[in-house]
Amino acid sequence: MNQHVIVTLTLNPSLDRTIEVDRLAQGTVIRATSARLDPGGKGVNVSRALLANDVPTAAVVTVGGADGDQLVHLLEADGIRLGAVRVAGRTRSNITVVEPDGLVTKFNEPGEPLSRKELDAVADRVLAEVEGASWVVTCGSLPPGVPTDIYARLCEFFTAAGIRVAVDTSGPALPAAVEAGPDLVKPNREELAEAVGRPVDSVGDVIEAAEELRDRGARTVLASLGADGAVLVEEEGVTIGEAPVAEPRSTVGAGDALLAGFLAGGARGAPALAEGLAWGAAAVGLPASRMPRPEDIRRDIVRIHTRPDLGRSLIA
Numbered sequence: 001m002n003q004h005v006i007v008t009l010t011l012n013p014s015l016d017r018t019i020e021v022d023r024l025a026q027g028t029v030i031r032a033t034s035a036r037l038d039p040g041g042k043g044v045n046v047s048r049a050l051l052a053n054d055v056p057t058a059a060v061v062t063v064g065g066a067d068g069d070q071l072v073h074l075l076e077a078d079g080i081r082l083g084a085v086r087v088a089g090r091t092r093s094n095i096t097v098v099e100p101d102g103l104v105t106k107f108n109e110p111g112e113p114l115s116r117k118e119l120d121a122v123a124d125r126v127l128a129e130v131e132g133a134s135w136v137v138t139c140g141s142l143p144p145g146v147p148t149d150i151y152a153r154l155c156e157f158f159t160a161a162g163i164r165v166a167v168d169t170s171g172p173a174l175p176a177a178v179e180a181g182p183d184l185v186k187p188n189r190e191e192l193a194e195a196v197g198r199p200v201d202s203v204g205d206v207i208e209a210a211e212e213l214r215d216r217g218a219r220t221v222l223a224s225l226g227a228d229g230a231v232l233v234e235e236e237g238v239t240i241g242e243a244p245v246a247e248p249r250s251t252v253g254a255g256d257a258l259l260a261g262f263l264a265g266g267a268r269g270a271p272a273l274a275e276g277l278a279w280g281a282a283a284v285g286l287p288a289s290r291m292p293r294p295e296d297i298r299r300d301i302v303r304i305h306t307r308p309d310l311g312r313s314l315i316a
């Protein structure tokens with residue numbers, strides 16, 4: 001029985017290596033004060049967050065080489081239901097450097113190309129997992145050479161099969177997917193600005209850009225704005241909220257936790273936005289890309305603005 005399972009797809013997953021340093025200075029040897037290894041990639045993180053909160057999920061990922069074996073090992077140790085598709089290219093390692101104030105510098109490898117045959121195997125694997133699922137969530141960057149419209153094609157296919165589709169990606173893959181009519185897209189500020197081809201500097205700009213993506217095909221837009229919280233633009237209207245974090249530890253994966261919480265919270269309206277914000281804030285308070293567990297999540301810090309200031313400039 002697969003009812004209500006949220007299936008994630010990560011075509012370009014990673015081993016996320018995080019080191020903490022006292023200060024990042026180019027051209028020097030820096031001794032790390034701590035090091036950590038997490039399974040990574042946006043869909044992987046969404047599944048990790050859902051699993052940590054007892055929401056049924058399955059993660060489909062490509063894996064290659066010894067680093068791919070390690071990714072499988074880490075995910076299996078977490079107890080994730082995994083659809084691992086073996087590919088020839090090595091699984092990438094992404095490196096995050098965190099400074100004491102929570103400032104993050106991230107180095108993401110491009111990943112390795114996927115052949116047509118490998119992409120077909122991925123599609124088959126997703127198909128095997130999605131029967132009766134409530135959502136399929138396609139996430140992250142595309143490895144080099146993968147067609148820009150791949151998420152769009154998957155979106156058309158799953159939408160026709162009656163499964164809701166969420167997309168969290170960057171670059172040209174985002175506008176292409178939007179045209180295919182996904183139920184949800186989750187751009188951050190930069191991705192939103194790139195998709196509409198103009199700067200997004202205020203809450204009003206975010207709403208305008210999100211409405212444009214809705215006009216082009218996306219049903220709902222959940223725009224994540226870092227420390228400025230998030231804006232939900234859907235058929236029923238606009239909802240704006242935030243959840244302040246006094247001492248950010250690492251923002252890596254906060255967008256994935258926000259998306260997971262939003263889906264777990266019902267994916268509509270203020271209650272779902274509030275749940276997403278609570279999960280996102282909890283992730284920011286945890287080291288590296290650790291996903292929050294129920295005991296980390298504080299719903300009392302969430303503020304949903306009933307009379308938002310649309311002219312407010314964004315901080316981040």
Ligand SMILES: Nc1ncnc2c1ncn2[C@@H]1O[C@H](COP(=O)(O)OP(=O)(O)OP(=O)(O)O)[C@@H](O)[C@H]1O
Nearest residue numbers: 188224225226227229230245252253254255256280
């Ligand atoms: N400094 C912060 N303080 C409070 N909340 C934050 C902060 N940074 C992020 N968040 C929360 O996390 C959510 C996602 O952050 P952001 O917009 O940076 O996502 P993202 O760029 O998709 O992140 P990632 O790709 O690392 O998952 C925000 O909407 C907000 O709720």
Ligand SMILES: O=P(O)(O)OC[C@@]1(O)O[C@H](CO)[C@@H](O)[C@@H]1O
Nearest residue numbers: 014040041042094108140141253
């Ligand atoms: O290179 P992409 O696919 O855009 O992002 C990959 C990534 O930065 O996203 C996650 C955080 O959201 C990390 O686990 C991972 O390293």
